[in-house]
Amino acid sequence: MSDDPYAILGVERDASPEQIRKTYRKLARKLHPDLNPGNTEAEEQFKNVSRAYDLLNDPEKRARFDRGEIDISGVERPRQRYYRDVSEPSADHAYASDAGFADFDTDDLLAEIFGGRGRSNVRRRGADVHYQLDLDFLDAVNGATRPLTLPDGTTLDVRIPPGTREGQTLRLRGKGEPGRNGAPPGDALIAIGVRPHPVFRRAGDDIHFEQGVPLHTAVLGGRIAVSAPAGPLTLTIPKWSTSGTVLRLKGKGVPRSGGTAGDAYVTLLIALPDKPDPELERAIAAWHRPV
Known part of the structure; x- marks a missing residue:
């Protein structure tokens, strides 16, 4: 696996936060385990992409990585020391101090001088x-x-x-x-x-997501299975639902400490069949009446 988060996401080193966020969302939608059940390769790629995004999405971590202070996991990289660092520490040196011996542990020093007596206890x-x-x-x-x-x-x-x-x-x-x-x-x-998440979005204690609905269900009404954050559930679609209709699922949002939960809001998107349906086309043509 590459240890360069820019290479993992496929962005330039001067990419803007918005470019990084947009690229991550695109990859997350493609690789997320929920959308690739049983695909271990996609799952591993998703973990690598998420780790790269975690670093680059944090301005402080990104700056420290660019300076070579941390690796992709956020772990400190050993700092190379030079003679000058020891003999002539500058004012901004990590261990520099104008407090003389203030960096010494006074308790340990006294204990050593007085043979364990003093403040060592x-x-x-x-x-x-x-x-x-x-x-x-x-x-x-x-x-x-x-x-x-x-x-x-x-x-x-x-x-x-x-x-x-x-x-x-x-x-x-x-x-x-x-x-x-x-x-x-x-x-x-x-x-x-x-x-x-590639599908769900949180707003306070509420969850928002979109759900495709077959055309015949949107027109005639019915019940469809959906995957909500809390698990699978059945959603009742009213007759003559249109794209953009928002349905509220009470108590299916984010759990609260008091035992209650926020709500889930589902935006319906009308979905046509995957393949052309001649019968549907004939029905639409017979129904449509030009003005």
């Missing part, structure tokens, strides 16, 4: 750690448990509550840095990103 809560986890749209809506790979290569299972939003931060208590001298550990703070 101070209890200190562990530091919080920050991570980024990007989710598929349906995992964020319906909830899931997803692994998060930590910098040391271990994984952490993260429970995603139903209705999780883009930009939300999940707190995993006690999963941060260990505490000192028996103090409690810090927490893991996980910033959530949500990949766009």
